[in-house]
Amino acid sequence: MPKAYVFTRNGGPEAEAFVEQEAPVPGPGELLVAVRAAGVNPVDWKLRSGYRRPGSAEPEFPAVFGSEAAGVVERVGPGVTGFERGQAVFGNPLTGGYAEYTLLPVAVAAHKPDALSFADAAVLPVAAATAYDGVRQLDPAPGSTLLINGAGGGVGVAATQIARHFGVRVIGTASADKRDFVESLGAVHVASGPDVVQGVRAAAPEGIDAVFDLVGGEPLRAVAELLTDRTRLISAGGKPLAVELGGAAVERARNAAVLDEVARLAVSGALRTYVTRTFPLDRAGEALRAVESGHTRGKIVIEVAD
Structure with a gap:
């Protein structure tokens, strides 16, 4: 069964755990994505600690970590156009990125350019x-x-x-x-x-x-x-x-057009992602500790699959 790294309640690192869960089913306007890489951000541990984005609902536990991910489309939800199974994509996941499978809303998903690695694409959405x-x-x-x-x-x-x-x-x-x-x-x-x-x-x-x-x-x-x-x-x-x-x-656009633009800048060399460390999914806790320490330089990525 697919694996995910979650927090089971609000608190510190003691609230983190690995779980096995069924792959989510994509609804209208959603993509089921096999995750290849997930970016690690300060907001991840802040959400675990109890921070709430303005207007957001209370989390349902266990909640999967991760606000950005890149991977390959496994299934498309009803009414989805412009995306097909097997295509490489990246964006802001609906169900967390520290997982083998996640859901990407097409509104905040973009096609990954071939010239961009999954690790580099995974750190662009946030x-x-x-x-x-x-x-x-x-x-x-x-x-x-x-x-x-x-x-x-x-x-x-x-x-x-x-x-x-x-x-x-x-x-x-x-x-x-x-x-x-x-x-x-x-x-x-x-x-x-x-x-x-x-x-x-x-x-x-x-x-x-x-x-x-x-x-x-x-x-x-x-x-x-x-x-x-x-x-x-x-x-x-x-x-x-x-x-x-x-x-x-800062007024966030939160749309695919911005994702396309930052990917273009990354491919052109105008924007370097500075991915400095990668961790496998089974060391997700270590990746999160590195960011939570506040002493990292560059971006940290969890590589979920090759």
Whole structure:
């Protein structure tokens, strides 16, 4: 029987377990996918800990981990067009990605390009898509200066590359030990911490044109001072505070068109996925611990099958 990695209640790692369960049946507008790879994200352990996405229902336990996956279509649900059995796809799973089988709604599923590995495709639907949505929301002009607060994390790494691809100058805040990495993305690094405002002002004496925040809290409040027009502030890390400061939350498109676009950028080389570690499904707990520690660099992937 197919295997999945789940959390059986809200709590810590002790709530995690492997289970065997029947493959789900695709309903209208859904694909049954044999998972080849699943991305591991901070939101995975946060959901286990009790975090709820705005407007989401209470989870039904056991709940399968995983917000992004890539695999091969096994069955198509009623009314589905544009997808066939045997095609490689990726997207945001309805029933979790840390599993041998999952359901993908066609609204948030896209065809995987042949030039893109399953591992690379599996890490695009969350961080890269969020980054793309945020950069397009701000729509910075070529040559303008964008501050990415938290450039060393998954969304920040993708946002930096996408903004640079569009000809935008990027200043990225991150810890001092990530300086070389952030600069390798084409950004000007400014060390996060109590002197971040002075650091940004030194790096951009002419001022900054927009802020894409991925940190929230006091670091967001600090960099907001750098903007004269607070409508040019968006956040995926501190949404209520961003609104309080005169900015806005990142507006997620959550559609196949964005997935197609980030895949195109990845194939072209404009967007590197930075998959740095992979784990087999039977070591899913280790993969999640690596992300939960907060000390990873790049993306971690669970490889479910060859």
